[in-house]
Amino acid sequence: MITVERLSKFIGVQKDVVLHDVNIQFHKGELITIVGSSGSGKSMLLRCLSLNMKWDQGTFDVDGVDVLNLGIVGKMKFKKEWAYLEQSPEFNPKRTALKNVLIGQSNQTPWWRMLTGMVRSDDYMGAMDVIESMGLLEKAHLKMGQLSGGERQRVAIARALVHGAKVILADEPVVGLDPKSVESVLEQLRTLCKEERVTVLTVIPLELAERYGSRIIGLSKGGIMFDVKGRRLTQQEKNMI
Template identity: 45%
Template sequence: MIIRHLEKTYPDHPVLRGVSFQADPGEFIAIVGASGSGKTTLLRCLTLQESWSRGEYIFDGHNVLNGNPLSRLKIRRSWVYLKEDPGLLQKKTAVQSVLEARWDQMSLWRKVLRKSSMDEHVYANDFLEKVGLLDKGAEKVENLSGGEKQRVALARALIKGAKRIAADDPVKGLDPQSVSRVMEDFRNVAKREQVLLVCAMQQLDLAERYATRIIGLSKGQIVLDIPARKLTAKEKDLIL
């Protein structure tokens, strides 16, 4: 995936200005920057939830922005977008929440009966195990912690076969232990499943500790793009 000269302008002001980078499977990219730097808008442009004012979006050598609406829809569906609130149904169990993501792949008669098979339950539990929640499969979502809900959302993305995941401040408001577990899962899943994971966040220490790459935004422009490591004071000043 290659982004060239991405610009996003609203009637009253520009938000993204000349953003260019390449992203590959297996990367866990932290998009960092101060509030208003364009992090969320960048995620929404990557997932084609926002139109682009200018730029090229290259997949398999083709600029999908020049393609027909069907090709753009295909790219949009190839992304899973994780928000601060995963939007899970509170009365569903964790395994039921994961199975819902496979709804469009179930047979017609199972959709009519609204009943999944034992094999499908086992399959869903396999994905809960990938995010360390096998023991929580029978728990209702309302009884899960914020971090556990995010990990269920990650399992849902994986069972759908997602190869690209965008996460917008997914650990905001979580306790430190939950933050660590969610971020570890993100890093491990990206590497193990060869998923491209792009995460917008303000916490530089989390980006340094867990990501494989850090892209820093300031006023809608990339001011830093490096393999993840401890940032220098000068680098932090560029971003914040």
């Protein structure tokens, strides 16, 4: 059980409200889609949940653990298990998809591995299994510049999983992708939820949220307007965001 209570975030000298008294409970294997207009707090919510942004108020409990009061080591472990995927994930363009997956990001791997690119030989098989599950086996040895936007997003998901992600926080992962790539990325996320019990929270357009989400959370002005099971939203609900 994951419980967020009274999460609030303010920015600037005037303490402008970005998030206010956000309360969420969710479980393993859910694909939670987050919708709302620009400036509603969608991206900030994911950044706070991934601990990439400090909370101004609230409590964060994961299976009985008080996340906000973890020490440095505890928070480093948490960030591996709660992977934050940006809209345009960064990779080393000189390395292959496989090497990027194996080496990971700066918060996932030791600095010397980031610098040298050295990995253990027994890590390869596990990484290749995950890459294959993403439908990218034939792309594993291509440089990142040779991959499409949708393929890069799936490499980012594979990288998170190889480094221990149990929760994926994906901020607009399908923006700018062609329809086929959009479907591929979201189908992969849905499969991870169903088969691997990975939990996904993602910001995506409303029509895709209705199609793919097991839950839909609507935000407006930093607050939750509704939290419903995945379905077509009513016009009243749409008007709330």
